[in-house]
Amino acid sequence: MNATAVGPATRVGARRVMHSRRAIVGGALLLLIAMLALLAPVVAPADPLRQDLPHQLERPSRAHPLGTDRLGRDVLARLLYGARLSLAVGTAAIAGALAVGVVAGTLAGYGGRVGDELLMRATDVLLAFPGILLAIALAAVLGPSARNVVIALTVMGWPAYARLVRAEIRAAAARESTRAAEALGATPLRIAVKHLLPSARPAIVVQATFGVAGAIVAEASLSFLGLGPPPPTPSWGAMLAEGRSFLLIAPHLVIAPAAALGLTVLAIQLLGDGLRGDRADTTS
Amino acid sequence: MLRYAALRLVLAVPTLAGVLLLVSLLLQLVPGDPVDVMLGEGAATVDREQLRHAMGLDRPAWRQLADFVAGAAHGDLGRSIAAGEPVATLLAQRYPATLELTGAALLVALLIALPLGCAAAIRPGSPADRTSLVLATLETALPTFCLGPLLILVFAVELPWLPVSGRDGASSVVLPALTLGFGMSAVLARQLRVALAAALRLDCVRTARAKGARPWRAMLLHALPNAATATTTVLGLQLGGLLAGAVVTETIFAWPGIGRLLVQAIGARDYPLVQGCVLAVASSYVAVNLLTDLLQALVDPRLRERA
Numbered sequence: 001m002n003a004t005a006v007g008p009a010t011r012v013g014a015r016r017v018m019h020s021r022r023a024i025v026g027g028a029l030l031l032l033i034a035m036l037a038l039l040a041p042v043v044a045p046a047d048p049l050r051q052d053l054p055h056q057l058e059r060p061s062r063a064h065p066l067g068t069d070r071l072g073r074d075v076l077a078r079l080l081y082g083a084r085l086s087l088a089v090g091t092a093a094i095a096g097a098l099a100v101g102v103v104a105g106t107l108a109g110y111g112g113r114v115g116d117e118l119l120m121r122a123t124d125v126l127l128a129f130p131g132i133l134l135a136i137a138l139a140a141v142l143g144p145s146a147r148n149v150v151i152a153l154t155v156m157g158w159p160a161y162a163r164l165v166r167a168e169i170r171a172a173a174a175r176e177s178t179r180a181a182e183a184l185g186a187t188p189l190r191i192a193v194k195h196l197l198p199s200a201r202p203a204i205v206v207q208a209t210f211g212v213a214g215a216i217v218a219e220a221s222l223s224f225l226g227l228g229p230p231p232p233t234p235s236w237g238a239m240l241a242e243g244r245s246f247l248l249i250a251p252h253l254v255i256a257p258a259a260a261l262g263l264t265v266l267a268i269q270l271l272g273d274g275l276r277g278d279r280a281d282t283t284s
Numbered sequence: 285m286l287r288y289a290a291l292r293l294v295l296a297v298p299t300l301a302g303v304l305l306l307v308s309l310l311l312q313l314v315p316g317d318p319v320d321v322m323l324g325e326g327a328a329t330v331d332r333e334q335l336r337h338a339m340g341l342d343r344p345a346w347r348q349l350a351d352f353v354a355g356a357a358h359g360d361l362g363r364s365i366a367a368g369e370p371v372a373t374l375l376a377q378r379y380p381a382t383l384e385l386t387g388a389a390l391l392v393a394l395l396i397a398l399p400l401g402c403a404a405a406i407r408p409g410s411p412a413d414r415t416s417l418v419l420a421t422l423e424t425a426l427p428t429f430c431l432g433p434l435l436i437l438v439f440a441v442e443l444p445w446l447p448v449s450g451r452d453g454a455s456s457v458v459l460p461a462l463t464l465g466f467g468m469s470a471v472l473a474r475q476l477r478v479a480l481a482a483a484l485r486l487d488c489v490r491t492a493r494a495k496g497a498r499p500w501r502a503m504l505l506h507a508l509p510n511a512a513t514a515t516t517t518v519l520g521l522q523l524g525g526l527l528a529g530a531v532v533t534e535t536i537f538a539w540p541g542i543g544r545l546l547v548q549a550i551g552a553r554d555y556p557l558v559q560g561c562v563l564a565v566a567s568s569y570v571a572v573n574l575l576t577d578l579l580q581a582l583v584d585p586r587l588r589e590r591a
Contacts, residue, residue, distance in 0.1 A: 125302030129562075130569040131528030137562045140550040141313045217427045221532055224429045225547055237429065244433050244536070251437055258430035265425040 023274020029267035037083035046074035048081040048234045057250045067252045070242065075253065078234035079260050085228075085235050086264065089149055090216035094208050096154030097215075101161025102204070106192050108162065109169030120166075123159035132156065132218050139227040146229040149222050153215050164207055168200035209272040213265045220261055236261050288581050296574050300567060301353075307563045308352035311555055312345065322365055322553050338363065339556065356563065362556040364549070371560035374545065379564070381451055382541030385464065385534065386526045388457045392465025393472055393522075400469075401476030402503060405484060416477065420470035428529050432463040432536035449538035460537040464529055468522045475518040479511035486510055513584050520576030524569040531565075 036043060045065065052072030060067045066075040108119040126134065138152035169192070172178060178195050186194075222228050223237025231238065236257040243253030314321055319336050335341075339362065340348050355361065361371035400419070403412035426434075439459060440448040447456045483489065484507050492502045531543035538544070542561050549557035 121298065121302070124299055125306060128299050128303050128570050129306075129528075129566050130524030133528040133531070133562060133565055136528075136531060136546070136550075137307075137310055137558065138313070140558055141310050141555070143315060213424060217424070221427065221429060224532065225535060226551065240429055240433065244436075247433060247437055247441055251441075254430075254433045254437065258426070258434060261427070261430060262425040266421065269421055269424060 020274035022270045026267045026270025026272075026274060029263065030271060033083060033264055033267060034087060036080055037087055040077075040080040040084055044074070044077040044080045046077045048073060048077040049232050050074075057246060057253075059250070060252060066256045067250065069239070069250075069253055070246065075239075075256050078239060079236070079256055081234040082236045082239060082257065083260065083264070085146065085233065086216050086219060086261070089146055089153070089219045090212045092150045093153035093157060093215040093219070094211045096150060097157030097211065098161055098204070098208055100154065100158040102165050102197070104158065105162040105165025105200075106169055106197065109166035110173055110188065110192055110196060116166075119162065123162055126155070126159045129156075132221055135218060135222060136225065136227065139222050144227050144230050146233075149219055149228055152222070153218055156218070157211060157215065161204070161207065161211075164203060165197075165200050168203050169196045172196045172199040206272060206276045209268060209275055213268040213272070216264060216268070217261070285581065289578055292574060292577050292581075296570055300570055303566045303570065304353050304356055304563065305349065307559050307566070308349050308356075310559055310562070311339075311341075311348075314555065318555060322555060335365070352559075361560040361563065364554055364557040364560075366549070366552040366554045366557070371557050374557065375542065375560055375564050378540060378542050378545045381539060382527070382530055382534070382543060384457060385460055385530055385539055385541055386523065388461035389464035389468075389526050389530075389533075390519075390523065392461050393469040396466070396469035397472035397476060401473040401480060402508075404473065404477040405480035405507075406499065406503065408481070413477070416470060416473040420474055423467050423470045428463050428467055428532045429536060431466060432459075432533060435459050435463055436536075449536075451540055456537075460533050460539050463536070464526055464533045467529060468525060471522060472515070472518060476511060476515050479514040480507055483507040483510035509583075513580050516576055516580055516583075520573050523572045523576075527565050527569055527572075 040048075045063075050073060052068065054072065055064075055068050056070055056072040058064060058068045058072075064074050064076065066079065069075055069078065104119050104123075108116045129137075135149075135152040135156040138155055139148055142148040142151065173196060178191060181191050181195055219228065220235070220237035220240070223235040224241045226238075226241065228235050228237055239257040240254060240261075243250070243257065246253050311318055318339075319327075319332050319341060323332060323335060333342075340351050343351070352362075359372050361375070363369065364371050364374055367374060396419075400412055400416045403410065404416050407413065436448055436459065439446050446459050447453075450456055480503070484503070486507070488510075489502050489506045492506045493499070497505075530539075530541060531546055533539065534541045534543035535547050542564055546558065546561035546565075549555075549561060
């Protein structure tokens with residue numbers, strides 16, 4: 001499928017990133033966004049929750065570089081704090097999906113037929129829910145909160161990782177080196193951890209990188225639909241939803257969060273492209 | 285062909301059963317008492333008991349599951365709490381609008397993807413090829429809920445050419461369909477490019493070219509049919525994405541389809557209706573994938589033989 005899937009494990013990671021211009025640009029941009037998010041309390045021009053009703057829906061100015069929203073809150077400050085939520089939820093959701101997916105995929109790929117059948121049928125059912133629908137349904141019944149968004153995205157995301165890990169593990173299990181370890185009496189757990197998972201790592205890293213971008217978009221979608229953390233928590237999706245009502249008089253309320261989301265996703269994608277190998281995109 | 289069709293149909297049954305089971309379990313996930321959540325803490329005891337009984341919440345969990353599945357098999361999905369009407373009736377009212385939107389979005393996606401994919405396959409590295417790459421990146425970076433409001437801003441506010449929202453006449457479907465269809469056009473174009481590039485190397489295409497067929501003729505009559513199978517699979521999978529994406533797009537454009545119904549049901553904590561909407565979209569997706577498989581087998585006899 002892609003270059004890293006057949007390449008040796010060491011090709012992914014620091015060395016590959018340094019060799020790809022895309023990965024450097026994407027990584028630097030992502031680092032900048034992460035730093036701004038982390039330092040939001042220091043760099044934000046104002047408190048993201050402080051209302052200033054006389055100055056509502058103002059266009060960008062020196063005092064408010066990206067203008068103010070319907071309650072006179074500083075849009076740039078809300079954007080910066082929103083970045084914290086986006087990055088935190090996106091990473092947490094993918095970490096959760098990875099944890100479940102790697103364990104399930106390893107069990108399915110190297111744990112015997114019954115477990116394999118059960119797990120694969122479970123992923124079949126979960127993957128029968130198109131796109132973000134399952135996450136919407138889960139977030140709807142669990143109630144709107146950042147924690148529930150992470151749970152919903154984890155449930156939505158793990159089947160894809162389980163499938164990927166299972167495929168990689170099965171390929172690795174058939175190799176001579178694995179057979180040799182088995183013959184030497186290594187326990188299945190040791191084989192899985194020492195021999196199978198390392199060879200699955202490059203594919204997992206690439207998939208998870210793109211996964212974070214997907215999870216950030218998904219979080220914004222849920223927040224847009226009112227299923228994210230409740231107001232007044234700053235969130236890009238919720239800012240977009242709110243800004244829609246003022247398209248005529250204050251378009252910056254929509255453009256700013258859309259641009260922030262777009263830039264973040266773009267940075268992660270460039271990094272992912274670089275990790276995968278610049279030329280591999282012709283086969284995807 | 286009949287045997288293949290029957291086999292595919294049978295294989296879809298356990299998936300559908302799993303979907304049904306999962307949707308019926310949703311109600312069990314509501315934290316606390318669903319009746320409290322739906323009616324509010326201040327509701328009269330009589331009303332609460334009545335709703336509890338009507339929804340079968342006073343029965344054991346396994347009975348609730350069995351009843352839900354049995355009811356769904358008969359087309360009975362319970363009653364909407366907010367509207368008081370059967371969920372199935374509400375779904376039937378909204379379904380055509382979603383169908384219209386996804387159909388129009390599919391058309392948009394094909395209109396962008398077909399020429400772009402063909403041009404990119406003929407000349408790899410050409411401007412068309414690079415455009416499709418840029419488009420693919422743009423699509424992820426500009427999800428529906430960003431693109432939608434931006435399109436409204438340009439084509440309904442700054443240039444008042446098209447209606448902002450609602451479903452009123454043919455012009456009202458343009459912006460929602462563009463928003464939704466744009467999101468899948470690049471994936472489709474990239475897929476088509478890969479499949480076509482492979483098909484262009486087939487003997488039949490070379491023969492056609494050797495006999496003097498023009499490049500475009502060889503492409504359309506000989507390579508495209510061979511590239512169709514793989515592309516149809518992606519199309520089927522993407523259509524599911526369209527159905528789910530319709531939830532957001534319908535909300536942006538106040539389009540009266542299943543997606544908007546779902547969001548309204550969530551807002552009203554109308555859980556039976558939430559279950560109905562989720563079930564409707566998920567089973568449509570299973571049906572679309574089944575149809576895709578059958579369509580492919582109809583077009584490509586090799587798939588039938590393999591089964």
